Amino acid sequence: MTDTAPRERQLITLDVNGERHELLIEPRRTLVDALRHDLLLTGTHVGCEHGICGACTVLVDGSPARACLMFAAQAEGARIRTVESLADGAELSDLQRAFSEHHGLQCGFCTPGFLMLAEGFLAERPEAAKEEIREVVAANLCRCTGYQTIVEAIDDCAARRRKET
Amino acid sequence: MGASVARREDPRLLTGRGRFIDDIQLPRMLHAQFVRATVAHATVTGIDLSAVREVPGVAAAFTAEDLELGDITARLGRPASEFVATAMPVLARDRVRFVGEPLAVVVARDAYAAEDGLEAAKVRYEVRPPVVSAERALAPGAPLVHDEAPRNTLLNVSMFATEGIDAVFDSAPHVVRVRARTGRQNALPLETRGAVASWDAREDQLLLHTCTQVPHQVRTVAARCLRLDERAVRVVVPDMGGGFGLKCVVGREEIAVAAAALRLGRPVKWIEDRKDALTASFLAREQQYDARAAFDADGRILALEADIVCDMGAYSCYPFTAGIEPLMASAEMPGVYEVPAYRVRGRAVTTNKAPTAPYRGVSRPQYVMVMERLFERAARELGMDPVEIRRRNVITDFPYTGVNRITYDPGSYRESLDLCERVVKEEGWYTAREEAAAEGRHLGIGYACFSERTGYGSAAFAQRKMEVVPGFDISEVRMDTSGAVVVTTGTMSHGQSHETTMAQIVADELGLDIAKVRIHQGDTDRITYGWGTFASRSIAVGGSAVRLAAAKLGEKLCRIAAARWDLSPEAVELVSGGIRRRDGSGGLLGFEELADLAYLRAHLLPKDLEPGLSATATFDVFNDGTFSNATHGVVVELHPGTGQVEILAYVCVEDCGVAINPQVVEGQCRGGIAQGIAGALYEQVTYDEQGEPSATSFMDYKVPTAREIPDVLIRHLETPCAFTETGAKGAGEGGTIGAPAAVLNAVNDALRPTGTELDTTPITPETVQRAFGRTVEHTS
Ligand code: FES
Ligand code: FES
Numbered sequence: 001m002t003d004t005a006p007r008e009r010q011l012i013t014l015d016v017n018g019e020r021h022e023l024l025i026e027p028r029r030t031l032v033d034a035l036r037h038d039l040l041l042t043g044t045h046v047g048c049e050h051g052i053c054g055a056c057t058v059l060v061d062g063s064p065a066r067a068c069l070m071f072a073a074q075a076e077g078a079r080i081r082t083v084e085s086l087a088d089g090a091e092l093s094d095l096q097r098a099f100s101e102h103h104g105l106q107c108g109f110c111t112p113g114f115l116m117l118a119e120g121f122l123a124e125r126p127e128a129a130k131e132e133i134r135e136v137v138a139a140n141l142c143r144c145t146g147y148q149t150i151v152e153a154i155d156d157c158a159a160r161r162r163k164e165t
Numbered sequence: 166m167g168a169s170v171a172r173r174e175d176p177r178l179l180t181g182r183g184r185f186i187d188d189i190q191l192p193r194m195l196h197a198q199f200v201r202a203t204v205a206h207a208t209v210t211g212i213d214l215s216a217v218r219e220v221p222g223v224a225a226a227f228t229a230e231d232l233e234l235g236d237i238t239a240r241l242g243r244p245a246s247e248f249v250a251t252a253m254p255v256l257a258r259d260r261v262r263f264v265g266e267p268l269a270v271v272v273a274r275d276a277y278a279a280e281d282g283l284e285a286a287k288v289r290y291e292v293r294p295p296v297v298s299a300e301r302a303l304a305p306g307a308p309l310v311h312d313e314a315p316r317n318t319l320l321n322v323s324m325f326a327t328e329g330i331d332a333v334f335d336s337a338p339h340v341v342r343v344r345a346r347t348g349r350q351n352a353l354p355l356e357t358r359g360a361v362a363s364w365d366a367r368e369d370q371l372l373l374h375t376c377t378q379v380p381h382q383v384r385t386v387a388a389r390c391l392r393l394d395e396r397a398v399r400v401v402v403p404d405m406g407g408g409f410g411l412k413c414v415v416g417r418e419e420i421a422v423a424a425a426a427l428r429l430g431r432p433v434k435w436i437e438d439r440k441d442a443l444t445a446s447f448l449a450r451e452q453q454y455d456a457r458a459a460f461d462a463d464g465r466i467l468a469l470e471a472d473i474v475c476d477m478g479a480y481s482c483y484p485f486t487a488g489i490e491p492l493m494a495s496a497e498m499p500g501v502y503e504v505p506a507y508r509v510r511g512r513a514v515t516t517n518k519a520p521t522a523p524y525r526g527v528s529r530p531q532y533v534m535v536m537e538r539l540f541e542r543a544a545r546e547l548g549m550d551p552v553e554i555r556r557r558n559v560i561t562d563f564p565y566t567g568v569n570r571i572t573y574d575p576g577s578y579r580e581s582l583d584l585c586e587r588v589v590k591e592e593g594w595y596t597a598r599e600e601a602a603a604e605g606r607h608l609g610i611g612y613a614c615f616s617e618r619t620g621y622g623s624a625a626f627a628q629r630k631m632e633v634v635p636g637f638d639i640s641e642v643r644m645d646t647s648g649a650v651v652v653t654t655g656t657m658s659h660g661q662s663h664e665t666t667m668a669q670i671v672a673d674e675l676g677l678d679i680a681k682v683r684i685h686q687g688d689t690d691r692i693t694y695g696w697g698t699f700a701s702r703s704i705a706v707g708g709s710a711v712r713l714a715a716a717k718l719g720e721k722l723c724r725i726a727a728a729r730w731d732l733s734p735e736a737v738e739l740v741s742g743g744i745r746r747r748d749g750s751g752g753l754l755g756f757e758e759l760a761d762l763a764y765l766r767a768h769l770l771p772k773d774l775e776p777g778l779s780a781t782a783t784f785d786v787f788n789d790g791t792f793s794n795a796t797h798g799v800v801v802e803l804h805p806g807t808g809q810v811e812i813l814a815y816v817c818v819e820d821c822g823v824a825i826n827p828q829v830v831e832g833q834c835r836g837g838i839a840q841g842i843a844g845a846l847y848e849q850v851t852y853d854e855q856g857e858p859s860a861t862s863f864m865d866y867k868v869p870t871a872r873e874i875p876d877v878l879i880r881h882l883e884t885p886c887a888f889t890e891t892g893a894k895g896a897g898e899g900g901t902i903g904a905p906a907a908v909l910n911a912v913n914d915a916l917r918p919t920g921t922e923l924d925t926t927p928i929t930p931e932t933v934q935r936a937f938g939r940t941v942e943h944t945s
Contacts, residue, residue: 007221028277037275042188043181045406047355048439052863055355083181092179100175103828106836107660108178109185109356109406138870141863143355143407144660146835146900147871 012076016041017085025072032056034072035082043083043112047141054140057113058082064120064139083112086119095119095157104153106144113140118154126162130155166673166891169828172665173679174404174658183404186359186376191432194361195224197422198279198435200269200286201445202261205297205517205856206308207290209259209268216285217271222278225429226271226286229256232424235390237415239486242630247322248488249314253480253520255390255420261290262310262479263519264857265445270421272433295517295856299453299476302514310479310515319481320488320513324495325569327506333468337459341542345924347531347905348849349451349476352524352840353868354659356406357442360419363432371398373423376405378413378657379697382484382633384689386415387423398423402687405659409840410523411447412659413699414482443866444858448850449524451476452490452531458539464547464554468506471498471535475528477513480520484633487513487521492629494528499567500536501578501616501794502558507568517856523699525840526617526901533615537906538924541611541913551910552586555614573616576794577882581818582614584880585796588816592878594800597813607803608813609915613906616794619821619895620705620886622786635696637785640710642671642718644778646764648756649681652714655695656707657687661833661897666704666825667711670891674715675722676741677756693781701895704825705791706784709890713782721778725762726754728771784890791886793894795819797838797903799911805937808930810846810912812875819899820882823892830896831879837900839874844901845908845926847873 007026014021016039023038030049035041035058047055049068056067059081086093092100095118105111114137121136122128128136134151142150177183200212214226236252257268268288273279296302296310302317310317334340360375371393377383380400388395405412418435426433437446456471473494477487491511499507544554559582560567563575589595594610601608618625623636641653652671656663668682685691696702719739726744727734730751737744743755760778762769767776800814817834824830847867851859860866885892905926912933913922921936 026277036187037190040190041181042184045185045356046187046436047357047406048863050439050862050864053355053439083179087180090176092176096179099179100171103169103172103832105175105178106662106832107354107356107405107407108174108183109354111178112181115179134871138872141355141868141870143353143409143840143868144836145832146839146877147874148835148876149832151871 010073012073014072014075014080015078016080017082023072027071027073029072030068031070031072031075032067035067041082041084045109045112047110052141054117055110055113057116057140059116059120062120062123064117083115086115094160098153098157102149102153102156104145104149110140110142114142114150122158122161126158128158133158166669166825167823169826170665170669170679172662173668174662174664185356185404185406186361186374187436189361189374189403191361191363194432194434195272195274195429196276196279197270197272197425197433198276198283199267199418200271200283200288202257202264202266202268204261204290204292205264205295206293207261208293209257209261209288210291211289212269213287214269216287217282220278220282220285222275223271223273223282226269226282227425227428228269229254229258232256232421232428234421234424237386237390237417237483239481239483240632241486241488242632248320251311251314251319251481253417255417263517265441265519267417267421270425272425272429276436297517297852297854297856299474299514299516302516310517314515317515318512319477319515320491320511322491322495323510326508327568330468330470330506330508333506334459337467338462339460339543339546340457341539341546342457343454343535343538343542343924345454345535345538347450347452347534347844347926349448350524350844350848351443351448351850351866352409352411354407354409354411357437357439358412358416358418358446359436360422361432361434362423362426364427364430368399369397371423371427373398373400373419374403375400375419376412377402378408378659378699380657380687380689381695382697383415383419386483387420390420391424391427400689402657408659409525410449410527410699413697414447414485414522439863440861444861445519447482447522448478448519449521450844454531454535456535456539458543460543460547464543464549464557466502466504466558469499469504470508473509473511475513476516478516478518478520482520482522484631485523486631487515489523490528494532496569496571497529497618498532498536499569500533501560501614502536503560504568518852525837526898529615529617529902530841530844530905533613533902534906534909537613537910541910552582552612555582559614571789573792574887575884576616576792577820577884578614578616578794581794581796581820581882584882585612585798585816585818588878588880589798589800592814594814607805607915609801609911609913611799611907611910611912611914612796613903613910614796615902616792617899617902618790619701619793620786620791620889621700621702622706622790624787625790637783638695638707638710639693639781639783640707640714641693641779641781642714644718644756644760646760648760650677651683651685652711653685653692654707654711655692655697656703657698659698661698661703662826662829663703666829667708669825670708670712671715674712675719676739701897704891704893705886705889705895706786708825708893710782710784712890713784714780717780717782718778721780722759724774725759725770728774729754729762786888788888791889791894793821793896793899795899795903797907799907801908801911801915803912803915803933805934808934810928810933812842815875815877817877818880818882820884821896822884822886822894824881825891825893827881833896834879834900835877837898838877838904839869841901841904842874842908843869845905846928849927
């Protein structure tokens with residue numbers, strides 16, 4: 001057995017959801033693996049590992065990014081947010097509530113990716129119209145919902161936010 | 166019931182606290198990857214894993230021989246002339262039959278190291294000629310995929326042949342023919358397959374976490390292959406990121422991982438990567454039909470005939486076998502129409518491509534497409550309106566026993582058709598089509614009218630002659646001392662919201678707050694037995710068992726209350742929150758109080774009442790199942806230059822009996838329709854002549870996004886099922902069934918001026934361009 005054989009590793013620091021973590025990892029370790037398997041933040045999912053499905057979407061310095069396409073080491077110094085940061089304790093965020101109200105999730109596997117995509121996008125374009133939202137939603141794959149209810153959830157959340165401000 | 170109650174699974178899934186297979190981490194856990202065949206067909210002359218074992222991080226590497234694994238063999242109780250059983254070894258030994266077939270398992274400290282290990286594996290092949298199409302497989306002298314299956318035919322049945330059918334065809338005023346093909350598709354749950362196996366020394370038991378729709382069947386196969394008692398295997402299913410049928414068969418990898426964990430005495434995890442999921446997992450849908458139908462001068466169908474060939478790939482899946490698609494199509498092809506004469510032949514053909522499994526809809530997307538094409542073609546030939554010709558032929562008198570000897574329970578075939586057409590008209594699409602034509606644009610409207618058999622009980626499945634016969638379901642409802650209940654179901658949700666809908670059924674039956682109900686699924690140690698979730702059986706069959714068990718518990722609660730009040734059980738009734746006297750006198754004996762009596766002060770119960778509060782019930786369907794139905798209406802615009810098919814509108818009128826949770830039913834419709842559109846226009850797994858798959862990533866396998874999938878307008882009709890306990894019929898598959906037919910018909914409607922008709926899916930941009938190209942030639 002050679003599964004304990006030494007390997008080349010580096011020490012990095014990741015800022016995730018406002019917490020700082022030190023990690024000793026192989027340089028080739030992807031951000032999504034570091035989040036999921038080293039930090040045990042398993043809310044971020046993996047659907048393809050090649051940048052198409054968007055299940056691994058997290059926010060890097062506020063913008064949606066594919067965590068499967070980044071090495072963990074590349075994320076040093078950035079502020080990373082994952083789905084675990086959205087709710088305030090047991091209190092769901094308005095975006096999460098909108099997803100539930102509109103039945104924007106079925107199996108829920110794609111959901112964290114869509115939530116982070118929408119969270120990043122709405123922060124940047126709070127006035128986005130429904131068609132624009134649909135275009136953005138087209139960046140990620142969902143196999144269960146047919147997308148309609150995801151678009152409606154995000155649109156509804158955006159509309160409510162606009163009303164409040 | 167009947168209300169769109171908020172989903173109880175949502176809070177955890179929305180906050181990242183769901184627990185999917187890859188979220189499971191166990192102490193000292195290792196990670197597995199599979200050495201897979203790189204050629205489609207070969208004799209394996211040697212597997213050398215010595216270099217693999219030297220790769221840093223690799224803990225072990227095993228071949229089939231190292232693990233001494235048994236085969237997975239699915240059987241049908243049919244004569245050898247009709248069905249040939251073929252073994253699927255857990256790991257291939259001396260022969261490989263498709264690119265991606267697992268040959269060995271490499272176990273390492275993490276998935277990265279396991280992948281490093283794969284690269285060091287050396288497999289020696291003596292290449293055999295591959296068979297990559299059904300035509301080629303059936304041709305005389307074709308190489309054999311399985312030596313025991315002559316002509317590469319695994320199933321060959323002629324289930325129906327009405328006497329005198331030839332004379333009907335000979336004398337009919339109109340005979341139309343459709344030769345159709347449907348592409349090979351991937352069910353493609355977003356979460357790939359995976360398993361985590363470990364030995365639980367305390368329970369003296371293998372603990373197999375795996376994402377499967379059929380936990381009890383996986384337990385059976387794992388126990389057999391590993392030569393363990395079933396008691397010594399526990400299968401636990403965490404949250405699942407979709408399945409759609411792909412996960413309702415037993416996978417080889419999950420068994421191999423279990424064997425590796427036993428051998429190493431350490432937990433082993435396997436998570437399928439997307440490349441393997443696209444190429445080496447189970448696929449579905451590739452079928453060919455040569456069908457014809459005879460019509461009288463008024464457009465009434467007189468006879469139907471079909472020759473159906475299903476390309477099932479390299480292996481028979483367990484437990485359904487490679488026969489599942491042709492058997493389903495042969496039995497059910499007449500569908501919603503009153504077909505007086507019918508002849509059909511169905512074949513399952515084996516080829517050197519990835520094996521197939523059931524996929525949402527199973528054969529119905531294909532035969533419905535063919536039927537709907539036949540009717541459209543006949544309407545054209547007779548100069549009739551395509552909706553009118555359907556109207557004249559759909560079954561309206563129920564129960565109806567068809568030429569296929571299946572009895573259909575009441576549905577709204579005619580009503581759904583009328584309503585769908587009305588909605589499309591009201592939305593202005595007929596006018597839009599005229600306006601578009603005037604502007605030289607190509608708008609088309611297409612329909613599909615269909616029913617789908619759901620709620621198959623043991624009797625219906627027994628007709629397939631499977632070695633194991635699914636159908637019934639068992640449920641237990643147990644109330645604890647606080648008056649909360651835990652309910653078990655043998656079905657397995659993978660996105661269908663069972664935790665909500667099953668809880669609604671119980672809450673409704675017992676008059677209990679839904680917050681007091683918890684649903685347990687997917688654990689073979691906690692659940693007596695279950696057939697899992699497939700064939701849209703969960704609410705119709707599983708939900709009925711749940712309701713019956715809840716009703717039994719309700720009876721016991723009544724007896725306890727009656728005893729407490731010294732009344733006969735008939736003098737009391739279950740109401741919201743507890744039990745009261747029927748005459749209205751006295752107060753309410755609440756569930757908490759009753760539960761307290763049943764457990765903590767059981768000495769107060771009369772002798773004939775056992776302490777405790779639990780009830781178990783079994784439900785089965787003893788007739789031919791129940792039939793959900795729907796009509797789909799689609800509007801498309803074709804863009805001749807790009808060949809693009811744009812869907813402008815989609816209307817779905819569905820009837821699944823009583824909808825326990827209408828929002829969930831709509832979700833199922835929308836999701837199914839998206840997958841149906843995917844099959845109609847985008848997705849296809851193709852192979853080159855050597856059997857090399859061409860779609861190995863999402864770059865090549867085009868999964869439609871929010872840009873391609875339209876909003877769907879849904880209207881509900883409700884014909885309650887007479888024999889399920891909930892009045893519900895199955896609702897999971899309909900979307901995938903109607904969409905390909907409706908889209909294809911809409912495209913053909915738009916293609917009318919070109920004189921070309923298409924009968925094949927997916928409809929690629931090239932086919933559309935070619936259709937228009939031909940017109941240009943004709944008119945110039
Ligand atoms: S897992 Fe990152 S895009 Fe699919
Ligand atoms: S909800 Fe299942 S993949 Fe989107």
